Amino acid sequence: MAQSIRGGIDLGGTKIQTVIVDESQKVLGSARAATPTGGGPADVAAAMAGALREATKAAGLKDTAALAGIGVGSPGAVDEKAGTVSGAGNLPDWAGTFPLGPTLSKDLGVPVAIGNDVQVATDAELLLGAGREVSSLIGVFWGTGVGSGIMLDRRPWLGRGAAGELGHTVIKLGGARCPCGRRGCVEAYAGRGALEARARKRDSEGKATDLFKLMEKHDRTRLTSSIWARALDQKDGLARELIDDAIEALGAGIASAINLLDLEMVVIGGGLGVRLGQPYVERIELAMRPHLFVDDRPPDVRLAELGDLGGAIGAALLVDKTLH
Amino acid sequence: MAQSIRGGIDLGGTKIQTVIVDESQKVLGSARAATPTGGGPADVAAAMAGALREATKAAGLKDTAALAGIGVGSPGAVDEKAGTVSGAGNLPDWAGTFPLGPTLSKDLGVPVAIGNDVQVATDAELLLGAGREVSSLIGVFWGTGVGSGIMLDRRPWLGRGAAGELGHTVIKLGGARCPCGRRGCVEAYAGRGALEARARKRDSEGKATDLFKLMEKHDRTRLTSSIWARALDQKDGLARELIDDAIEALGAGIASAINLLDLEMVVIGGGLGVRLGQPYVERIELAMRPHLFVDDRPPDVRLAELGDLGGAIGAALLVDKTLH
Known part of the structure; x- marks a missing residue:
């Protein structure tokens, strides 16, 4: 399981970038969406799920059930265990705490892990870049x-x-x-x-x-x-x-x-x-x-x-x- | 030997502070001297040795031979192995490299270890302060x-x-x-x-x-x-x-x-x-x-x-x- 196809979502203040990668971190497909400027966390989560589904299709997969899991890099204060994100000031109406991980997991039908957006990007540059x-x-x-x-x-x-x-x-x-x-x-x-x-x-x-x-x-x-x-x-x-x-x-x-x-x-x-x-x-x-x-x-x-x-x-x- | 009486010298831009401590880091004696404002590194080293001897007396010891060793916290770039100090801009005529450790060791007759002044002071606050x-x-x-x-x-x-x-x-x-x-x-x-x-x-x-x-x-x-x-x-x-x-x-x-x-x-x-x-x-x-x-x-x-x-x-x- 540790060597399988996974999804990744980078949640930014302006755009949502998604990828599907294989066991060697090669990008099989990607998709991008604008971060909603209105609404609230639930709308942002829906836009994230949509972009991830698009990337899944672009990777030639039938649906997200083919993924071993999805990782999310998020701004704000991330509680990795609970899968929640709080105080994401650059996102619409997101001052409080929202269960982003559970919401995406329910929508997409696979496990979701959340980390800090900047830290995961730094990890990637250190490991692969x-x-x-x-x-x-x-x-x-x-x-x-x-x-x-x-x-x-x-x-x-x-x-x-x-x-x-x-x-x-x-x-x-x-x-x-x-x-x-x-x-x-x-x-x-x-x-x-x-x-x-x-x-x-x-x-x-x-x-x-x-x-x-x-x-x-x-x-x-x-x-x-x-x-x-x-x-x-x-x-x-x-x-x-x-x-x-x-x-x-x-x-x-x-x-x-x-x-x-x-x-x-x-x-x-x-x-x-x-x-x-x-x-x-x-x-x-x-x-x-x-x-x-x-x-x-x-x-x-x-x-x-x-x-x-x-x-x-x-x-x-x-x-x-x-x-x- | 790791539990014996030692000397410590803090070389500052304004003053030289010396102590003699026992195995539990208790201060047995101390002395202070002004850092020379003229001359060069050799004059600074002589002033350091003088202040350390004073502290030794204040601790009730006969001479520096009673010490297991002496540690020095120095500004500038310290080469711990060679015992040299370079580019100590706040000290007189100390732009180059001076063998502070060997000079003090020869003068005082005991081994001398050199480290960065700020780092040793931070170490002390973490361990004891x-x-x-x-x-x-x-x-x-x-x-x-x-x-x-x-x-x-x-x-x-x-x-x-x-x-x-x-x-x-x-x-x-x-x-x-x-x-x-x-x-x-x-x-x-x-x-x-x-x-x-x-x-x-x-x-x-x-x-x-x-x-x-x-x-x-x-x-x-x-x-x-x-x-x-x-x-x-x-x-x-x-x-x-x-x-x-x-x-x-x-x-x-x-x-x-x-x-x-x-x-x-x-x-x-x-x-x-x-x-x-x-x-x-x-x-x-x-x-x-x-x-x-x-x-x-x-x-x-x-x-x-x-x-x-x-x-x-x-x-x-x-x-x-x-x-x-």
């Missing part, structure tokens, strides 16, 4: 928010359960308001949620930008990673300015983490990180440099090798770890 | 600089050898110049070296302060921790303003470390930390609060229990670990 040959790394997931997973001696460091909040490193005392309510966090400058809020404010103040025209043209309701990438490609002034600030904030925050932990590698993933890709990973690396205390042997800074699918593949790894 | 009952903590040493030692699952986390540079967490992008040459680090606001430079600048610009009068009155050439404490006691405006900034910087930097690592405890030590004591530990705790991402279960924040002697006691612990 950019971090295969190092013993310590931080995975930085630059998306709707900025999360991180820390691996020390090839094991996750979770602290009292909530480690990895690199996005809430203070890089500017008294600085910009963060979606978390505090001031001057990395995420206040770099999270896609905060970036969109800043762009909307500047746009409403009359700053010229094509960001929102591009959004409408491509039939989106949010500034997705693709919209940012397109705006940067066409040298949109506001997009460049805000992404410059984001990179500066990420560079300072990641360098501070390296000064504290002296890790071998930084892996950059997440929706924005993966979409903007290698040139922006190099810009983050350059932005770290001025702040590194030991500056003659900087850590290796790499793009997440598993790309967009890393979170879902990492989630699928939970099946063997947790359910068997 | 405030951290006896927790499994993870960060020891923050607020003195000439701001250093830290990290204990995870009751073991030191050293990274690639240089972990613990909490003092170089960036808390204000583009902020004050740090003694390390970078900008906006915690130490740029909180280190005693930086505090003195800021005070001198403000004094030369005509800002009213008694800091330098107190320094002369007490026959010092630097703004020592005691001078800062006296100035604060008499409500000196500049001293209060600069220490307020220092506490704000420490609060943001420590909170960022907690957001990243979710540790159980913060132990505040170091020359300034110990001299200013519990009321200032409480102020640091309050300054952390607004930045803690998980704010309903903050870490325990404690004053170093071993006080001024923690570094030297921790250094003495090296003898059993390293030499036997």
Whole structure:
């Protein structure tokens, strides 16, 4: 059973990514859905189940009963035993606790294991991706928010359960308001949620930008990673300015983490990180440099090798770890 | 041999603290000397040997031959095997590599083990001090600089050898110049070296302060921790303003470390930390609060229990670990 076909679901603030993988973690099929922006946890769970069924079909399987289990990487506070998720602030009406595991398991008819979204994506990069040959790394997931997973001696460091909040490193005392309510966090400058809020404010103040025209043209309701990438490609002034600030904030925050932990590698993933890709990973690396205390042997800074699918593949790894 | 009388030396940027401890780490004698501000590493080593001899006498021992060994906690990059120290920037003319262990061993006639000053002080707090009952903590040493030692699952986390540079967490992008040459680090606001430079600048610009009068009155050439404490006691405006900034910087930097690592405890030590004591530990705790991402279960924040002697006691612990 530990070597069978499994499903993985990466639940993000913007999209739901699903995969079906075989015993060697090869992706047999995948599907993606937009994360519902309204409704509540039950609607999100229904969208997740729908996307997983699509991936099952794409993998050439008859139905989800063919799966040994499904793993889910979720934001918020995850109770792995109970299968519940609490306080997932970037998801609609999800301040309380919702039994995501039991709900999906009932819907899809197979066992479901839940873990932290960022940690499962970091696990996947360490086991199968950019971090295969190092013993310590931080995975930085630059998306709707900025999360991180820390691996020390090839094991996750979770602290009292909530480690990895690199996005809430203070890089500017008294600085910009963060979606978390505090001031001057990395995420206040770099999270896609905060970036969109800043762009909307500047746009409403009359700053010229094509960001929102591009959004409408491509039939989106949010500034997705693709919209940012397109705006940067066409040298949109506001997009460049805000992404410059984001990179500066990420560079300072990641360098501070390296000064504290002296890790071998930084892996950059997440929706924005993966979409903007290698040139922006190099810009983050350059932005770290001025702040590194030991500056003659900087850590290796790499793009997440598993790309967009890393979170879902990492989630699928939970099946063997947790359910068997 | 592992249960015998040992010496410990804590080499700081301002003072050299020595102790003689028995098998249960009880302090039998201690002595302190000012760290030479001129000369070079050989002069510092001679001052260390002199202070250790004094402590030996204070312990009622005939001479250092009665010791099983001596441990040294040193700033800079320590090569434990070779007994060398390199790049100790806060010590006079110590940019290169000096064989501190062999030099002291030859002078004092007993084996000498060398470790990182901050790490040995953190070890001592975990084993014998405030951290006896927790499994993870960060020891923050607020003195000439701001250093830290990290204990995870009751073991030191050293990274690639240089972990613990909490003092170089960036808390204000583009902020004050740090003694390390970078900008906006915690130490740029909180280190005693930086505090003195800021005070001198403000004094030369005509800002009213008694800091330098107190320094002369007490026959010092630097703004020592005691001078800062006296100035604060008499409500000196500049001293209060600069220490307020220092506490704000420490609060943001420590909170960022907690957001990243979710540790159980913060132990505040170091020359300034110990001299200013519990009321200032409480102020640091309050300054952390607004930045803690998980704010309903903050870490325990404690004053170093071993006080001024923690570094030297921790250094003495090296003898059993390293030499036997």
